Amino acid sequence: MHILVTGGAGFIGSHVADRCVAEGHRVTVLDNLRSGSEANVNPRADFVRMDLRDPGLPALVGKLRPEAVLHFAAQIDVRVSCQDPVFDAEENVLATLRLIEAGLASGMARFVFASSGGAIYGEASGRQDEAHPEVPLNPYGVAKLAVDKYLAAYAVQRGLAGCSLRFSNVYGPRQGSKGEAGVVAVFCKALRAGRAPVVNGDGRQTRDFLFAPDIAEAVSLALARRATGVFNLGTGIETDIRTLAEGLCERAGVDPGAIVHAPGIAGEQRRSCLDPGKAARELDWRPRTAFAEGLGLTWDWFSRKGDAHEA
Ligand SMILES: NC(=O)c1ccc[n+]([C@@H]2O[C@H](COP(=O)([O-])OP(=O)(O)OC[C@H]3O[C@@H](n4cnc5c(N)ncnc54)[C@H](O)[C@@H]3O)[C@@H](O)[C@H]2O)c1
Incomplete structure (x- = not known):
């Protein structure tokens, strides 16, 4: 086709x-x-x-x-x-x-x-x-x-x-930093440049x-x-931003103690999580990639060529 x-x-x-x-x-x-x-x-x-x-x-x-x-x-x-x-x-x-x-x-x-x-x-x-x-x-x-x-x-x-x-x-390889989940790309780029991730607020806000x-x-x-x-x-699983930052620090060999917290952003969504049941029932689709695996693949890509897609 x-x-x-x-x-x-x-x-x-x-x-x-x-x-x-x-x-x-x-x-x-x-x-x-x-x-x-x-x-x-x-x-x-x-x-x-x-x-x-x-x-x-x-x-x-x-x-x-x-x-x-x-x-x-x-x-x-x-x-x-x-x-x-x-x-x-x-x-x-x-x-x-x-x-x-x-x-x-x-x-x-x-x-x-x-x-x-x-x-x-x-x-x-x-x-x-x-x-x-x-x-x-x-x-x-x-x-x-x-x-x-x-x-x-x-x-x-x-x-x-x-x-x-x-x-x-x-999230994943080739991501720019302006889209909805740009936080993964933002943290990867910071770590690649030798800077610690900056987490807004307490970092307990969740995303899927x-x-x-x-x-x-x-x-x-x-x-x-x-x-x-x-x-x-979606995956139906909530992950908080602090956990994301720690996971990427671990992969980058950076002490999670270096993570910086900035003031929270007014009006920022606290929780976000989708139920993918309809896609499973009607399209036979399931998210295949576990978060730990996807994060590893994403960090590998950014650590090798993170400047290829600057958004
Ligand atoms: N990244 C996310 O988490 C997320 C979540 C929900 C929905 N989406 C949607 O998924 C789609 C892809 O997003 P992405 O994160 O890959 O962003 P992206 O910026 O990487 O991709 C968008 C692409 O569209 C091109 N483009 C933009 N405006 C154009 C125009 N007027 N004419 C021709 N090309 C144009 C850009 O050059 C870019 O290559 C978008 O519709 C976005 O709204 C993304």
Whole structure:
């Protein structure tokens, strides 16, 4: 199958593109390289450097005629979305709709969208499933939720097999430091530069850390099943930031006593954790990589080439 991966030069999109190539698909990566890097693009994929908002996008999609589009390109910085919600909506909503329209006009039958559990469900008091109230607290989350809803409408109105995968906090090799789970990359880069990690507040705030290649498997399963609807992708396990910092210090051979605590950030989410049960039941997906293993692989990558993807 011919698959167009937007954002395929970025962190998660490049892992997804790698998997598609490994499965024997023809892959075209579209990316403007704003936060991505051409070094991340799989050498067996075709690469088009283009902005999603480029007026030439429909003509390009019409020429490529992809059967599936995996949409990972986005404005990913929550702070930018708060400072400039119009720009955020242009990239994360309007450009996405133009991409879907262009795809439908040229025979696209499947669409997978990189959505976000953390940005849509808000504060957690336990595992959040897909029925959890949707309470986005910033324009970035509103945009993700809007596209999730548009895809539901496209399924009904136009028969598009489109699904939204709501990720928890993703980490792994090639991660930049501005995305939702940038803390792993931030700590890795600090340790690589010989500095101790700086933990905000008491460090007992939790996140559900998901290893990026595990997402690539979920995308593959969703494509094969022509999935529609919303699926949480997470581990269902909460890890606190202090434990993360200690785990990385251990791997870097740094005394955890060197970890620095800075004042807490006002309004920062205290707990975040997704219930991946629906993805297990309907896509047969499970997060395969234990946190200790994923952290080791991530640190190995950053300690070798952590500057390759500076976001
Ligand atoms: N990292 C996480 O924890 C996380 C969690 C939930 C959802 N997501 C979503 O997953 C997707 C990938 O995120 P990531 O962490 O890999 O970020 P990333 O910045 O590494 O990847 C995004 C890619 O999109 C490209 N891009 C951005 N705007 C573009 C535009 N206008 N035109 C063309 N290309 C453009 C960038 O150059 C980059 O290569 C995003 O949609 C993000 O919102 C990420």
